[in-house]
Amino acid sequence: MERIPSVPLVVNxxxxxIWSPADRLTDVNTVSWTGKKMPIKATLVIDGQPLRVIGTDEHLPAMRQSDLVIEPTQTIAAFEAAGVALELRFAQRFDLSKLETIAEPITYFSAKATVLDGQAHDLKLSVSLDACITYEHLEPGRLAARHFDMSNSQSVCVGKSRQTPLNGSGDLTDIDWGYLYLACPADGRSQVNAVSDWQDHALRGDLDLSTTAEAVGHLLIAYDDVQSINYFGHIQSAYWKQEWPSMPALLDRRTVELPEILADCQRLDRDLDQQAETVGGDAYRLVCATAYRQAIADHKLIRDETGQPILLGKECTSNGCLGTVDVSFPVSPLFLAYNPALVQALLRPVFRFAALPAWPYQYAPHDVGRYPYATGQVYGLSHPRTPNDGIHLEGFDTVPMLYQYPANADLYREYYQMPLEESADMVLLACASDAKLHNGFVAQHRAQLLSWADYLIQNGQDPADQLCTDDFSGHLAHNVNLALKAVLAIGALGQSLTEAGLTAEAGKLIDAAKRMAAQWEQEAASTTDTRLAFDKPETWSTKYNLIWDDLLDLHLISPEVKQRELNRYQAELKPYGVPLDGRDTVVKADWLMWAASEAVGTADLTQFVTPLAKFLHETPDRVPFSDRFDAVSGRDIEWYNRSVIGGVFMPILRQQQLAEKAAK
Known part of the structure; x- marks a missing residue:
């Protein structure tokens, strides 16, 4: 059985x-990534004898779980008892090349019963989903349910009787509006219903798996959030709603398409597994399989009022910010590898906010709101902590329309901003996505990108005392890795403008990048590699930003510097990975894989991947994939279920780039 800290079941x-934070699905009840109880329970009755297969119940014995397999798009659990084998699958058809597949909030549940003893067996599987999935706060008894009979399916939904969409925002919060759906094929062997027992309400699916050989049944688990995002004052629904009039209609179509959908999940898993194994072996395959759905499901795909795709990520467990630039940056390898248009969908809201009077700075913003409110940056707000200042956010508060504020509103404290970090991130992502798509994205945003690049030239050679994406470590002046990012971003924009034919502007940037890179190599050097800060001679840190020099073929940093960095990382390896720097033993999983990507194509890569897989196998903290943990103890450090874990796909992106160069 594969062991990971928490098992994804319904992850959209x-x-x-919704996750199962244990080795076996019967060890605990399922929970939201926030830790809130969201029970999914399932029981298989074998010839009149009920056995638990999901969830806990002290009155029912558990069916023995014999296997657990984690694939990029599927979780597969196997059970055996009384001459019967049962296989349960939870699948999300996350094909990044097809936007509808990541937008539709549907989990495809399959159950396959196989007779092992040659005897006929009466088999009934019951699956229930608690109605508490639909709310944070509920007046007693105020739930409503409805059953739908469609052409090819039947479905049932439940939700609060009084719907208040977008009635709150926050970090460790769950939805308080919308409708949970459960659907099944209209095949005579399956049915779904709403059930209630005093104050307990749930949706239940019943599958008749009676057979002398093998039987299969299916359920579709879905959620209609009614309204998804307040996008700069426009209340936007989910991306899928433009094509489908209702959730029952969508579920009816997908029920007909079940065979091809499940086959597509198998294909996606096979292709992704093969790519990961080719790059980094089976350990890397497990790392990518564990990260894939988590990274995608931390986002919401909508359209703006003009119809353009907008991808908004939630900064889970670290403040709930929406569209955080330095969270989009680490997840970007996943999207650059499989659909670069999604990177541009991440950047559009930031460009939009940066152009408004409410953001009066030359550098890029940190975020565009707090989930699900894209109504202006909330990080580093300048306000007294009083209840009457209008912008002090607590708990489940909604976010003011900050984007409408005038330039003199004095919304933000510059001390808490990340000027170089966010500006360089935006430039690098715009250039990298344009290099993949050749769609004029950089030219479209040329004025803003040039302004940010000018800021990087003026301030990036030797950074002042400011925060970077590793803000948990606090402010750091003379940050060598941050200076490196600034240099590479300037070079990247110069290269992009050259390709766009804007050679005069490009030449100035390229000259500046070359000059700054040479100075960086000289001033960053230590006895063995490069420093943490320019004024700290014998310190070290992982220079995870170096990989962009290779990805974009900038050739600004010498190969010798990169090799010395790799040598240092190998010397600093701990049981669960390489620490971020010499100040403590904190590993950042995304940055570890970025730094290790310098070793793609060599046996050295496995030295960095194996400890990360070991962490997944052994950490005692049962939470979704943590990107920040201790290199010695394997204990999670506050952060988990964050989209940044998509950064582990950097070695695959690097391998793709090397293959493309070889083909040319």
Whole structure:
């Protein structure tokens, strides 16, 4: 059995994300990524004898779980008892090349019963989903349910009687509106119903798996959030709603398409597994399989009022910010590898906010709101902590329309901003996605990108005392890795403008990048590699930003510097990975895989991947994949279920780039 800290079951978006935090599905009840109880329970009755297969119940014995397999798009659990084998699958058809598949909040549940003893068996599987999935706060008894009979399916939904969409925002919060759906094929062997027992309400699916050989049944688990995002004052529904009039209609179509959908999940898993194994072996395959759905499901895909795709990520467990630039940056390898248009969908809201009077700075913003409110940056707000200042956010508060504020509103404290970090991130992502798509994205945003690049030239050679994406470590002046990012971003924009034919502007940037890179190599050097800070001679840190020099073929940093960095990382390896720097033993999983990507194509890569897989196998903290943990103890450090874990796909992106160069 594969062991990971928490097992993804229903994982579709930040408000529809249910996990089993144990080795076996019968060890604990399922929970939201936030830790809130969201019980999914399942019982298989074998010839009149009920056995638990999901969830706990002290009155029922558990069916023995014989296997657990984690694939990129599927979780597969196997059970055996009384001459019967049962296989349960939870699948999300996350094909990044097809936007509808990541937008539709549907989990495809399959159950396959196989007779092992040659005897006929009466088999009934019952699956229930608690109605508490639909709310944070509920007046007693105020739930409503409805049953739908469609052409090819039947479905049932439940939700609060009084719907108040977008009635709150926050970090460790779950949805408080919308409708949970359960559907099944209209095949005579399956049915779904709403059930209630005093104050307990649930949706239940019943599958008749009676057979002398093999029987299969299916359920579709879905969520209609009614309204998804307040996008700069426009109340936007989920991306899928433009094509489908209702959730029952969508579920009816997908029921007909079940065979091809499940086959597509198998294909996706096979392809992704093969790519990961080719790059980094079976350990890397497990790392990518564990990260894939988590990274995607931390986002919500909508359209803006003009119809353009907008991808908004939630910064889970670290403040709930929406569209955080330095969270989009680490997840970007996943999207650059499989659909670069999604990177541009991440950047559009930031460009939009940066152009408004409410953001009066030359550098890029940190975020565009707090989930699910894309109504202006909330990080580093300048306000007294009083209840009457209008912008002090607590708990489940909604976010003011900050984007409408005038330039003199004095919304933000510059001390808490990340000027170089966010500006360089935006430039690098715009250039990298344009290099993949050749769609004029950089030219479209040329003025803003040039302004940010000018800021990087003026301030990036030797950074002042400011925060970077590793803000948990606090402010750091003379940050060598941050200076490196600034240099590479300037070079990247110069290269992109050259390809766009804007050679005069490009030349200035390229000259500046070359000059700054040479100075960086000289001033960053220590006895063995490069420093943490320019004024700290014998310190070290992982220079995870170096990989962009290779990805974009900038050739600004010498190969010798990169090799010395790799040598240092190998010397600093701990049981669960390489620490971020020499100040403590904190590992950042995304940055570890970025730094290790310099070793793609060599046997050295496995030295960095194996400890990360070991962490997944052994950490005692039963939470979704943590990107920040201790290199010695394997204990999670506050952060988990964050989209940044998509950064582990950097070695695959690097391998793709090397293959493309070889083909040319």
């Amino acid at each position: 978006d930040p408000y529809f994300s």
